[in-house]
Amino acid sequence: MSDDEYRVAVEDGIEFPVPADGERWAVGAVILNRDGAAFAQRRGPGRRLFPDCWDIVGGHVEPGESLLDTLAREVAEETGRHLRRVRRHLGTSTPLTAGSAPTTSPASRRTGPPVSTSSTT
Template identity: 60%
Template sequence: MDEEIIGPGVRLPDMAPDEVWVVGAVVLDADGRAFVQFRGPGRRLFPSTWDVVGGHVEDGETVVRALRREIAEETGWALRRVVHDLGTSAWDAGDGIVRHSADFVVEVDGDLSRPVLEWDKHPRFAWVGVDDLPLLMENRAPDDTAVHDVVARALRRRPG
């Protein structure tokens, strides 16, 4: 079932059972802008910063199932297709836990003008293009460019 929605050339990571994995989904609109949401000030990790849709891969989940769940939970949209992989990375948020991230450009079904956010976790959202990328550095340290860089890669992968 997962294989049916994976675009040609998309590489999914091999996840070792002892690793902590996070998925990120970049949704592009018809104008080629990327959807981002602002993390609320009460969030444990990266409060008051911009982020893409995503979260932890739960025990027993595949990457695609985690993408499907996170997209539905955070936006109300439904994953239609995984279009491009944007690479993987490993990072520590300062809590001693090494997380492995896998980011993707995805297509979704649903009204892109009306995401159903988890308002307590993400009080606002934006659609950003190349000229808007500096917004993603709001409240981030100058060397914390991960979200900025993922969105920039997604915008370069835009069809057309």
């Protein structure tokens, strides 16, 4: 899927990191409606991670996909809607591995409303 296929507007100053070869990444989207209410979905009871929990839209980056392509695909797959705009990059975290502590980029520590995407039907 190309970014043009979804016509996603990305706010000025937002840059998406590029995963290095062999890294496994995931994306997530906080989707707000016009009233500022966040969309959450319930994970199925058979899910390996966090079964039966409320969660944001997201998923793993497939080989050859950009983070923006993945975000648009996951929003479409999980909500039936199309990603229109990315308003903020909330942050990038490293995965947890045995004996390590997570690290988070400064973007995730910004103040203000947690808005990263919006969608329409």
